[in-house]
Amino acid sequence: xxxxxxxxxxxxxxxxxxxxxxxxxxxxxxxxxxxxxxxxxxxxxxxxxxxxxxxxxxxxxxxxxxxxxxxxxxxxxxxxxxxxxxxxxxxxxxxxxxxxxxxxxxxxxxxxxxxxxxxxxxxxxxxxxxxxxxxxxxxxxxxxxxxxxxxxxxxxxxxxxxxxxxxxxxxxxxxxxxxxxxxxxxxxxxxxxxxxxxxxxxxxxxxxxxxxxxxxxxxxxxxxxxxxxxxxxxxxxxxxxxxxxxxxxxxxxxxxxxxxxxxxxxxxxxxxx
Ligand code: NDP
Numbered sequence: 001x002x003x004x005x006x007x008x009x010x011x012x013x014x015x016x017x018x019x020x021x022x023x024x025x026x027x028x029x030x031x032x033x034x035x036x037x038x039x040x041x042x043x044x045x046x047x048x049x050x051x052x053x054x055x056x057x058x059x060x061x062x063x064x065x066x067x068x069x070x071x072x073x074x075x076x077x078x079x080x081x082x083x084x085x086x087x088x089x090x091x092x093x094x095x096x097x098x099x100x101x102x103x104x105x106x107x108x109x110x111x112x113x114x115x116x117x118x119x120x121x122x123x124x125x126x127x128x129x130x131x132x133x134x135x136x137x138x139x140x141x142x143x144x145x146x147x148x149x150x151x152x153x154x155x156x157x158x159x160x161x162x163x164x165x166x167x168x169x170x171x172x173x174x175x176x177x178x179x180x181x182x183x184x185x186x187x188x189x190x191x192x193x194x195x196x197x198x199x200x201x202x203x204x205x206x207x208x209x210x211x212x213x214x215x216x217x218x219x220x221x222x223x224x225x226x227x228x229x230x231x232x233x234x235x236x237x238x239x240x241x242x243x244x245x246x247x248x249x250x251x252x253x254x255x256x257x258x259x260x261x262x263x264x265x266x267x268x269x270x271x272x273x
Pocket of ligand 1: 011016035037084104131132183
């Protein structure tokens with residue numbers, strides 16, 4: 001039987017690491033990509049091969065995909081997952097930081113799709129799983145740039161799905177809600193680098209209130225399983241929001257409409273009207 005080959009980005013921690021390990025346990029040969037090679041070395045095995053790269057480096061991405069093809073001859077699954085959250089208000093996040101958010105979260109995914117698709121087309125098969133976020137469908141105060149980047153990936157994903165369907169390639173999108181990884185602690189650290197005037201302190205406290213449940217949220221295993229299901233089930237959902245908080249937020253936005261939903265979010269942030 002031919003061994004299936006997966007490439008997972010952001011595999012040095014959290015959802016990417018959980019996904020790389022789960023795929024390896026299920027017989028895949030996994031190329032695990034991220035910047036922190038020491039963290040990737042912790043999961044190296046007969047089934048997991050680390051690749052050190054930054055998703056903003058197009059040349060490194062091309063070389064990584066060439067390496068996958070030259071050593072294994074094929075690429076069956078691309079999991080685009082590497083990302084981070086630039087919190088802060090629209091007024092105060094610098095344009096440089098906003099560009100960086102898109103460079104990693106949006107163009108990083110696009111670069112990998114551009115590098116992998118020619119090979120998937122040639123083999124007439126493949127799966128691409130793009131990890132977005134509940135913030136790909138809703139947007140809340142303080143999450144603007146991050147939500148914009150995730151909305152952008154949703155748009156790219158919906159477009160590319162229709163473009164490559166006829167080549168036997170499936171493209172699905174998984175939209176996690178709050179998951180306990182390094183993500184939120186890193187977000188809060190990065191937020192400290194954004195200078196906000198006193199007028200925004202209330203919003204900043206609200207942001208912390210919104211994220212206060214993170215320690216109680218599920219770990220990455222639930223998303224890793226959804227990624228595996230997305231490439232092994234014959235008819236997976238093309239947009240899968242989970243866990244329940246993610247589904248409910250998307251449904252609430254749709255049911256309440258923009259104005260009421262904005263009020264509900266401010267209530268959740270414990271902001272006074
Ligand atoms: P982590 O912070 O635990 O993992 C992020 C991964 O992305 C790390 O492996 C990191 O590796 C990698 N990464 C970040 N920047 C780069 C870069 N420039 N080049 C290469 N790799 C990079 O977070 P999660 O596992 O939670 O996040 C994974 C995905 O899930 C992200 O896209 C995030 O937006 C999404 N998500 C997470 C949610 C959550 O609550 N945790 C909720 C909704 C969506 P390294 O630093 O070694 O390069």
